[in-house]
Amino acid sequence: xxxxxxxxxxxxxxxxxxxxxxxxxxxxxxxxxxxxxxxxxxxxxxxxxxxxxxxxxxxxxxxxxxxxxxxxxxxxxxxxxxxxxxxxxxxxxxxxxxxxxxxxxxxxxxxxxxxxxxxxxxxxxxxxxxxxxxxxxxxxxxxxxxxxxxxxxxxxxxxxxxxxxxxxxxxxxxxxxxxxxxxxxxxxxxxxxxxxxxxxxxxxxxxxxxxxxxxxxxxxxxxxxxxxxxxxxxxxxxxxxxxxxxxxxxxxxxxxxxxxxxxxxxxxxxxxxxxxxxxxxxxxxxxxxxxxx
Numbered sequence: 001x002x003x004x005x006x007x008x009x010x011x012x013x014x015x016x017x018x019x020x021x022x023x024x025x026x027x028x029x030x031x032x033x034x035x036x037x038x039x040x041x042x043x044x045x046x047x048x049x050x051x052x053x054x055x056x057x058x059x060x061x062x063x064x065x066x067x068x069x070x071x072x073x074x075x076x077x078x079x080x081x082x083x084x085x086x087x088x089x090x091x092x093x094x095x096x097x098x099x100x101x102x103x104x105x106x107x108x109x110x111x112x113x114x115x116x117x118x119x120x121x122x123x124x125x126x127x128x129x130x131x132x133x134x135x136x137x138x139x140x141x142x143x144x145x146x147x148x149x150x151x152x153x154x155x156x157x158x159x160x161x162x163x164x165x166x167x168x169x170x171x172x173x174x175x176x177x178x179x180x181x182x183x184x185x186x187x188x189x190x191x192x193x194x195x196x197x198x199x200x201x202x203x204x205x206x207x208x209x210x211x212x213x214x215x216x217x218x219x220x221x222x223x224x225x226x227x228x229x230x231x232x233x234x235x236x237x238x239x240x241x242x243x244x245x246x247x248x249x250x251x252x253x254x255x256x257x258x259x260x261x262x263x264x265x266x267x268x269x270x271x272x273x274x275x276x277x278x279x280x281x282x283x284x285x286x287x288x289x290x291x292x293x
Contacts, residue, residue, distance in 0.1 A: 169260025
């Protein structure tokens with residue numbers, strides 16, 4: 001039985017059913033995010049090659065009406081959906097022929113501009129550049145934003161689609177407790193509006209590669225740790241929050257910012273050094289893009 005595995009639309013498995021003669025292929029669960037609808041179509045084609053009728057029975061409204069399905073888009077682009085109720089509301093409004101503004105962080109905005117120029121933004125979505133958001137927000141009650149960070153100027157009912165492209169840079173004193181690291185990091189991310197689900201790895205200096213508290217935090221968060229030498233950190237492009245003490249101890253003037261930027265493939269620093277109780281944290285995001293059909 002699939003019942004024990006049904007918990008959340010973001011994680012529910014795809015479940016399909018076929019009649020014994022292969023006349024119908026029916027997605028029962030997770031048609032979009034789990035890919036059951038797509039699997040039904042593929043299975044139908046394979047069964048037809050074997051002489052079966054195999055009619056795919058697709059009942060989801062966006063598919064039936066040929067409208068943009070935000071959950072399918074998210075699944076295909078590995079985006080975390082911030083609010084499934086809002087995702088459902090997006091589908092309802094698109095089916096009602098309403099228009100919904102679409103924006104993105106700077107990395108994604110460049111990509112959306114490209115799709116917009118090609119006329120490939122799905123029907124019902126209206127791309128809004130960052131410089132034009134202020135005049136658009138008062139007129140919108142629902143919004144879609146693609147990015148790793150909340151935009152506090154957007155409406156309360158904003159559906160965030162979050163790519164896992166952010167790197168958490170951490171510096172810490174020797175013997176620091178896991179709890180101290182976690183408390184500080186979570187507070188920093190909350191203040192910066194960075195989604196926890198956006199994190200893909202931790203970066204630090206090689207002097208900390210065996211630091212128990214840091215390794216325990218990384219294991220608890222299910223994030224890999226990447227380490228750089230002091231010389232490598234010095235090569236990170238850009239200007240950083242320098243510390244004479246850190247330079248004396250580690251050989252480089254900054255660990256958390258420089259390591260985050262390097263691990264993010266010289267990406268954009270979205271949270272500068274924030275230190276407290278022996279822990280420093282910073283965050284950078286690498287370049288990313290989304291694809292429409």
